[in-house]
Amino acid sequence: MNPSEQTLPDHADVVVVGGGFAGAATACFLARRGVSDILVLEAADQFGSAASGLNASMFRQVATDPVTGALLRASVDRIRNGCWDDPVDVRWNGSLLLVEGERGRPALAAAQAAASAGFDCRIVGRDEATARVPILASAHFDHAIWTPGDGVADISALLWRYLREAKRRGARLVTGCPVAAVEVESGRVAAVRTPLGRTTCRLLVDAAGAWAEEIGALAGLGPLPLTPFRRHLVVTPPQAWVDPKWPLTWHLTDDWYFRPEVGGLMLSPCDQTPWFAGPTPRDPTVLESLAEKLAARCPPLANLPIQSWWAGLRTLTADGRFAIGPDPRLPGFFWVAGLGGHGMTGSAAVGDLAATLLTGGTVDPGLARAVDPGRFLAG
Ligand SMILES: Cc1cc2nc3c(=O)[nH]c(=O)nc-3n(C[C@H](O)[C@H](O)[C@H](O)COP(=O)(O)OP(=O)(O)OC[C@H]3O[C@@H](n4cnc5c(N)ncnc54)[C@H](O)[C@@H]3O)c2cc1C
Incomplete structure (x- = not known):
């Protein structure tokens, strides 16, 4: 109307x-x-x-805050099993949350606590993570949290x-x-x-x-x-080497993620710039920092061609x-x-x-x- x-x-x-x-x-x-x-x-x-x-459409159910994690799992369970007779369109490809060093401990502890409470997730080593997403062979990480019930939704x-x-x-x-x-x-x-x-x-x-x-x-x-923070997402054109069945992959301690998107990848440098409630113009320097970060931490993902990119606001409490x-x-x-x-x-x-x-x-x-x-x- x-x-x-x-x-x-x-x-x-x-x-x-x-x-x-x-x-x-x-x-x-x-x-x-x-x-x-x-x-x-x-x-x-x-x-x-x-x-x-404007978001990345990812269902990720392991979070370091226990209250948030429990709400996310209850929510996804509801969306998947019973909110509506007709299921919502979601690619349940799972997720790999990569961690490295001491800074990864809270996420690993959160995953262990969720698994002890009956949630289907487990900590895996480099071999299993790389078998699932071969491009990770050159990435820096020690462990990954594998959650088969995560996915990507039609938002x-x-x-x-x-x-x-x-x-x-x-x-x-x-x-x-x-x-x-x-x-x-x-x-x-x-x-x-x-x-x-x-x-x-x-x-x-x-x-x-x-x-x-x-x-x-x-x-x-x-x-x-409440503080809005600007974050960018980048989408590549189709790439022959991308398997659309790959899980969403998030390096929690390095702060970057990627997932399959229409034959290519969607990536984010997980930038977090305090912003105001209003338009979110794109910042080209973010592309440079994404390329630098990936060149150092997962070289095959650096300098991919870009088809589209945008920014949106994540609004966080203190x-x-x-x-x-x-x-x-x-x-x-x-x-x-x-x-x-x-x-x-x-x-x-x-x-x-x-x-x-x-x-x-x-x-x-x-x-x-x-x-x-x-x-x-x-x-
Ligand atoms: C780049 C990015 C990636 C993200 N990825 C994910 C992800 O993968 N998975 C996930 O779960 N979440 C993700 N998020 C977070 C998720 O998008 C947000 O948490 C969620 O969309 C917030 O919803 P909301 O309704 O609170 O806010 P909004 O979606 O911002 O809705 C608020 C609405 O209020 C309206 N409004 C404002 N002022 C007024 C007014 N005066 N009168 C009437 N209406 C008004 C606005 O127009 C707006 O539509 C991501 C966010 C960003 C930015």
Whole structure:
């Protein structure tokens, strides 16, 4: 629909600000819990045009933070086995997480803990890793974590699973509609104002990704703290030597990754430049640093031809863990933010957790505390 033809309802029980994975999954799981009066407002002309449409599409389930790792595994299990009757399109090629030296210890410990809890991953040596991805023969690493159940998703299809289901269950989805003001009355969230009109609401879900703090500021809230970081992705043209069945391969201690992409490779130098909520122009010096890094650490991957490249924003909290929960300073304001580099993978668990908390359902108190945005506001 042409944005100019869209109108907003006078009232919605829940207004979700942002139509990326955070907002879409929260709306979907809220609707599953019987909340039908949901309004999802997306500033851009399309859903998923920010981080949720610019990411590397990788399901990676071993993370050093135990809370994040558990949420990622719960999420992928849900997406793979039962979120929908019709499976989402994912290439379950597995992952190899490479580590070297002392700095690799936390990741190895996280993998061991996950395996002890029954998750299918194991630590392998160079021989097995190189047998799976022969180009690693010249790479520098000591061990790898092999996770057969990791993979690469069709991110647009996954995002639209959440959005379509939310819509089918009664949610209203509106694009081209930036929230420009948040009204507070009697000490709680009362309404949002947009170029398309004003909508009163009982609850506001701030799922605005890199812009989440801006939405908080519109409601008079101080910083959370959330920091957007710019990261680049590079895609090569098809290469005869690339096997599309290779797992995604991430050197955790060197900070680079690659995975098969339409006959070629997608690579990232894992750059992490503090940025602002807004456009992410490409920085050519990042290509030089990627080439230098790979020339030293995995020469066959250095200086490959480039077909396309872009940058997006990963928005992290101060401790790197998601911020999901009510703002203790303002009743009616709920954060689903700081999804960092895991927002697509974690989407089903994030949406389910947010919806459960929003509807007063039962959540493990330890989990609720661990992701509570209030942890940054104590004192
Ligand atoms: C280069 C890169 C690679 C990544 N790779 C992976 C990966 O392989 N696997 C993985 O799981 N994750 C990955 N991520 C992380 C993942 O993309 C994010 O965690 C996730 O997309 C965050 O979703 P979000 O909904 O919080 O934010 P966004 O997708 O940024 O959505 C926020 C939305 O809010 C909207 N908005 C902003 N202001 C307003 C307003 N005033 N009113 C209404 N709407 C507004 C924006 O337009 C935007 O669409 C990667 C990220 C990047 C940048």
